[in-house]
Amino acid sequence: MDFGLLFESYAAVWLNPQVILMTLLGACGGVLLGAIPGMTATMGVALLIPFSFGMDLIPSIGLLLGIYCGGMYGGSISAILIHAPGTPAAAATLMDGYPMCQKGQAGKALSVAMFSSFCGGVIGALVMTFLSPVVANMAMNFGPGEMFMLAIFGLSVIIAISGKSIAKGLISAFFGMLLCTVGLDPTNGIPRFITYKQTGLLDGFQFIPTLIGLFAVAEVIAGVERIVSGEEKQEKSNEKIKKVLPDLGTIKKIWPNILSGGLIGTFIGAIPGAGGDIAVFVSYGASKSASKHPELYGTGIPNGVAATESANNGCSGGAMIPLLSLGVPGDSVTAILLGAFIMKGITPGPMMYISELPTVYRVFAALMMANLAMLIVGCCGVRFFAKIVSVEKKLLYPIILIVSLLGAFSINKNVFDIGVCVAFGVIGWLMNKYEFPLSPILLALILGPMCEKNYVRFMNIQQGNFFAIFRSPIAVVFMAIAVAVIIYSIFNQRKINKRTAEAAE
Amino acid sequence: MKKTQTVAFANLIGSILFIILGIWAWIQTGKFEEVSNTYVQASSFPRIMIVGMLIFSIVLFVQSLLKLLSMKEGDKDALAAKAASINFVKDKSVLAGVVIILLCIGFVALFEILGYVICAALISVVIMYIIGKRNWLQMILVSVLVPLGMWLIFFKVLTVNIPMGPLQFLCDLVGKI
Structure with missing residues (x-):
């Protein structure tokens, strides 16, 4: 590791006013969006990505990482105050956060959540800084066969994120992979599912309009439906917050939970497909098991809040490890970040550590700054953010829709892209309605082209002999891990379904 | 059932x-x-x-x-369990969802003719009305100011030209400032 260049990159990022401003703006937007139940960090990043086009890479990545880190913390605000997690990653925070609020300790819960989020984020960023170059170094030996198997490994986690039905998750994934093949064949330039006259689709479905459609437009349609049917109620918070940071005594009590949560979050975040929503429960469980008083968990203790909040922010650093070192996104937000890198002409992966090393170090610095920005924004605005949960959805949904449609247009300045966005909005709405998960489509859209490109290269090099892949130990290891992940996920999902059924009875 | x-x-x-x-x-x-x-x-x-x-x-x-x-x-x-419905004849909430889709299609069709600000203002007022918002002052203010603000950010800060239709004169006006 080139420490001189690392410090130089940190200085270049931390002393750049544009990066500071964008990261603070991103953190602010992320906390606001995260605090509103139903609005996730993924949606925030998807919505704001078009705003980053006119910027240089690092300010735009700072903006997006700010939203990512801010969104992770923001989710805890509504979880603590109104028992409704703003994001899935804050789902476990309400187990102790809300009881603390009921005991009149809302301010303490929010300050613990903010401090733990910051510490967890810093742990994640540090681990990422020192671990991702090692992984990238190993990945330097990868050829098309290994890269193909790496993509398959990335896709294997689809089962883990499929939700109740594995069959539905896999249908979504194959559907997403099929969508990737629309347009010109990348090797021979042969049109697939289109003609040369359909110029708008020659490059296939553009990633950002598709993403905005699936996640933002679909959510607006579903949200309008919920409001009309009376399912969506307006939340209100009248809680007054006195302290913005936890006192020294509390920090002494919670630091082991923060440390373990940050590390658990980082390592779970580094597994492609496993995000903050999984990490928080693992961290909460580990913290409870290690405690001398496990019976107190769930009754409103700061240790529970610290364990979950440090874990979900630790994920942000963890998820960046496979993104930067292997070019495989760790979760849905990093999948969008991958799109942002590609649009700026930089392809994350092992080669980035050779050709774009200063950029890699600047991304490390930007993530660290995003965590600090989240802490600053949190300290300054925690009293105000508590009111965000009361934002009127009747005003919010139309705003999200018009911002989404403009975002879809702004990429290529093409009306056709707005049409694509709306079409995917409808597809996303219908698939959500009938519980076909959308995350596998997102993962497939990202990994599909990588998978096909390397498959074609490998087959041509090996003269059509696919079984030659077994000659590569790295490819075999990826294959074995993929199979293990699939088997584990199937058994795990069965267990979850069984428990859910028992709970229902 | x-x-x-x-x-x-x-x-x-x-x-x-x-x-x-x-x-x-x-x-x-x-x-x-x-x-x-x-x-x-x-x-x-x-x-x-x-x-x-x-x-x-x-x-x-x-x-x-x-x-x-x-x-x-x-x-x-x-x-x-009971599945979600897509019968927009019987279910008002599904009908509202379908109307939003139709509004989006209308937005795409009229985007280049009327421009972003007018299309976005119209679509947001209609959506707010559909979901039960009746404070007209708030509705009009949000529907006009948000698209205008968005256009301004894209036009001035991100230098992205967005179709403005009959409001094209705003581009010249802002360009002069």
């Missing part, structure tokens, strides 16, 4: 739709041009994906069919 209103039945219909999509896509891949001197044709990769989609659609079809055949009154599992 009728069996046709359950999640299992919805899954059955969903699986049939994906099977139809898979068969259609397979037929399309037969029309792709073939190239010599390559081990992987343009149709190879899509076909693998189609086969995967068909296999799991059939799995879902069989699972749903078996569940429907064995389903009894009072079953409490997830597949026997």
Whole structure:
């Protein structure tokens, strides 16, 4: 590791006013969006990505990482105050956060959540800084066969994120992979599912309009439906917050939970497909098991809040490890970040550590700054953010829709892209309605082209002999891990379904 | 509750739709041009994906069919639960969702003629009305100021030209400032 260049990159990022401003703006937007139940960090990043086009890479990545880190913390605000997690990653925070609020300790819960989020984020960023170059170094030996198997490994986690039905998750994934093949064949330039006259689709479905459609437009349609049917109620918070940071005594009590949560979050975040929503429960469980008083968990203790909040922010650093070192996104937000890198002409992966090393170090610095920005924004605005949960959805949904449609247009300045966005909005709405998960489509859209490109290269090099892949130990290891992940996920999902059924009875 | 209103039945219909999509896509891949001197044709990769989609659609079809055949009154599992509706004639909330889709289509059709600000203002006022907002001052202020603000950010800060239709003069006006 080139420490001189690392410090130089940190200085270049931390002393750049544009990066500071964008990261603070991103953190602010992320906390606001995260605090509103139903609005996730993924949606925030998807919505704001078009705003980053006119910027240089690092300010735009700072903006997006700010939203990512801010969104992770923001989710805890509504979880603590109104028992409704703003994001899935804050789902476990309400187990102790809300009881603390009921005991009149809302301010303490929010300050613990903010401090733990910051510490967890810093742990994640540090681990990422020192671990991702090692992984990238190993990945330097990868050829098309290994890269193909790496993509398959990335896709294997689809089962883990499929939700109740594995069959539905896999249908979504194959559907997403099929969508990737629309347009010109990348090797021979042969049109697939289109003609040369359909110029708008020659490059296939553009990633950002598709993403905005699936996640933002679909959510607006579903949200309008919920409001009309009376399912969506307006939340209100009248809680007054006195302290913005936890006192020294509390920090002494919670630091082991923060440390373990940050590390658990980082390592779970580094597994492609496993995000903050999984990490928080693992961290909460580990913290409870290690405690001398496990019976107190769930009754409103700061240790529970610290364990979950440090874990979900630790994920942000963890998820960046496979993104930067292997070019495989760790979760849905990093999948969008991958799109942002590609649009700026930089392809994350092992080669980035050779050709774009200063950029890699600047991304490390930007993530660290995003965590600090989240802490600053949190300290300054925690009293105000508590009111965000009361934002009127009747005003919010139309705003999200018009911002989404403009975002879809702004990429290529093409009306056709707005049409694509709306079409995917409808597809996303219908698939959500009938519980076909959308995350596998997102993962497939990202990994599909990588998978096909390397498959074609490998087959041509090996003269059509696919079984030659077994000659590569790295490819075999990826294959074995993929199979293990699939088997584990199937058994795990069965267990979850069984428990859910028992709970229902 | 009728069996046709359950999640299992919805899954059955969903699986049939994906099977139809898979068969259609397979037929399309037969029309792709073939190239010599390559081990992987343009149709190879899509076909693998189609086969995967068909296999799991059939799995879902069989699972749903078996569940429907064995389903009894009072079953409490997830597949026997009531499925979401898309009947926009009977269900007002679904109708609202369909109207939003139609508004989006209208937005796409009129985007280049009326421009972003007018289209966005119209669409947001209508949506707010549909979801029960009746404070007209707030509705008009939000519907006009948000698109204007968005346009201004894209035009001045991000230097992205957005169609403005009859409000094109605003570009010249802001350009002069």
